[in-house]
Amino acid sequence: MTKKILITGKPGIGKTTVIKKLANILNDKAVGFYTEEYRDPKTHKRKGFKVITTFGKQTILADVDLKSPYKVGKYGVNVEGFEKTVIPLLTNANKEREKIFLIDEIGKMEFYSEKFRDLIEDIMENPDIKVVATISKKDFHPLIKKIKNLPDVKLIEINYENRDRIVQEILKMLNESKN
Secondary structure, three states, X not given: OOOEEEEEOOOOOOHHHHHHHHXXXXXXXXXXXXXXXXXXXXXXOEEEXXXXXXXXXXXXXXXXXXOOOOEEOOEEEOHHHHHHHHHHHHHHHHHHOOOEEEEEEEOOOHHHOHHHHHHHHHHHHOOOOEXXXXXXXXXXXXXXXXXXXXXXXXXXXXXXXXXXXXXXXXXXXXXXXXX
C-alpha cells in the first residue's frame, strides 16, 4: 500500500507531463503545482520557468534576467514569489488531508526555500497524506536522500519504455492505497 510515489528521471523525459496528466484526471481530488518552461517569443530560447498551481495561479520560478542571490545555472530563482504561491497552497491542503498532493518538483530551485523544505519533510513523513511528486535524480541535499528512503515511498524512474503507461500505474497504486 503505497501513499508516497516519487518520480525521477533525466530532464525532458516526461516527469512534468505525468503530473499534469494526473492533475487533469484527479481534478478536485488533487492539490499542488507543476513547473513549466517558457520561451522568449522572438528567439524561442528558454527564458525561464513558471510555477502553476492546480488552481491556475502562476508565478515566475526562475528567469535568465532575474537578479537573485539564488541561482541554478544561468537562472535567477524567485524564492519569494515561489513561497507566496506554493506555501499557502500546500499548508492549507496539509490541514485538509483528503487531497492527493501533486508536487513538481522537489528540486534545486524549490529547495532554496527553507519553508518549502520544512513543509515537504512534514508532508512526506505524514503517513496519512498521499503524494505524487517529481524529485531530483541526484541527492544534492540530505533531505532528498532521506525522502527517497522513507519506508512508505515508491521511487519510480521514468524512461522511454514506461512513460506512456506510468500514469495508469500511479492511479492504480493510489486507488489501492485508499484509507
